[in-house]
Amino acid sequence: MHFTLTFSCPDKPGIVAAVSTALADKGADILETHQFSDRTAHRLFMRLAFTTPASMEDIRACLEPVRTEFNMTMRLHDAAVLPRLIIMVSKFDHALLNLLYQVRVNWLRAEIVTIVSNHQDSAATAAQAGIPYYYWPVNKDNKAEQEDRLRALVSETKADLIVLARYMQVLSDAFSTEMSGRIINIHHSFLPSFKGARPYHQAFARGVKLIGATAHYVTPDLDEGPIIEQETARVTHSLSAEDYVAAGRSIESQVLARAVKLHVEQRVMLNGHRTIIFS
CATH class of the missing domain: 3.40.50.170 (Formyl transferase, N-terminal domain)
Incomplete structure (x- = not known):
């Protein structure tokens, strides 16, 4: 399945590593990644596109501890679903x-x-x-x-x-x-x-x-x-x-x-x- 993940949170070390590790545990292959750190607001913005054999529910579950730890505003989108x-x-x-x-x-x-x-x-x-x-x-x-x-x-x-x-x-x-x-x-x-x-x-x-x-x-x-x-x-x-x-x-x-x-x-x-x- 092909997903797009976007999130923002207060910027600090370890965020990208935590997200990447969580996705890797579900066999995710990251196809595209963008990030921007707003130095004025001290906030990180990130978008990742990836494929994985896991379901959306499994991905949400594996990301929940990361979302909570870093106080993220997060959105996961199934690319197969047309807006x-x-x-x-x-x-x-x-x-x-x-x-x-x-x-x-x-x-x-x-x-x-x-x-x-x-x-x-x-x-x-x-x-x-x-x-x-x-x-x-x-x-x-x-x-x-x-x-x-x-x-x-x-x-x-x-x-x-x-x-x-x-x-x-x-x-x-x-x-x-x-x-x-x-x-x-x-x-x-x-x-x-x-x-x-x-x-x-x-x-x-x-x-x-x-x-x-x-x-x-x-x-x-x-x-x-x-x-x-x-x-x-x-x-x-x-x-x-x-x-x-x-x-x-x-x-x-x-x-x-x-x-x-x-x-x-x-x-x-x-x-x-x-x-x-x-x-």
């Missing part, structure tokens, strides 16, 4: 289409269990892909009700991650907190610049020479969640605000797909308001 995604989209579908393609060609090893939208525009796309589609219009009067439906859908589908692929509704503070670390948004600017609505038009008004896109975890603070991935493109004075929007579509699609891939492969670890990326 389950809910994709949320509004009118612009470029990021959704790229995610569907990357899953289809197996570059992104995940299962899209449903697509949710506040518009009907992507219903045909979902039908063609054989994915259930939920059209849930949102307004100020039904926002809480629709979030309750989304909460129930996460439970019903056993979704591991919600991906906001240009979903142009702000989730409530309560839902964002409840789903902390399980919602990824693509924002169409190089954060922390140009937060909020119409960032390309904000960038055009300021005459910037670089535009970009940022994939980040959703928190109650709008567009301020921990950043997973970013990319930029050069623009000039000769371009219009609409040209900025057009140039940004491919950046957004690529950045979001890379961020989701990093997440589902257990390569992202939260370190306060920052992320550790083991790419």
Whole structure:
């Protein structure tokens, strides 16, 4: 069986040796390892990919004494189990289409269990892909009700991650907190610049020479969640605000797909308001 182990703990000598010894006792063959020691926080972050004839229950049991001794926050993932995604989209579908393609060609090893939208525009796309589609219009009067439906859908589908692929509704503070670390948004600017609505038009008004896109975890603070991935493109004075929007579509699609891939492969670890990326 193929597993991925991630953990963080207060940094001190003997941690790596203890984990490696415990895994070796179960016949593990370590295929990949990354580690980072935050000297400011005095905390160690580590990711290991390994194969072993042992079951997940056996691995958990052998690691439990190590986890307790070093006060670890630990996660063990069976690589054979595909993460389950809910994709949320509004009118612009470029990021959704790229995610569907990357899953289809197996570059992104995940299962899209449903697509949710506040518009009907992507219903045909979902039908063609054989994915259930939920059209849930949102307004100020039904926002809480629709979030309750989304909460129930996460439970019903056993979704591991919600991906906001240009979903142009702000989730409530309560839902964002409840789903902390399980919602990824693509924002169409190089954060922390140009937060909020119409960032390309904000960038055009300021005459910037670089535009970009940022994939980040959703928190109650709008567009301020921990950043997973970013990319930029050069623009000039000769371009219009609409040209900025057009140039940004491919950046957004690529950045979001890379961020989701990093997440589902257990390569992202939260370190306060920052992320550790083991790419």
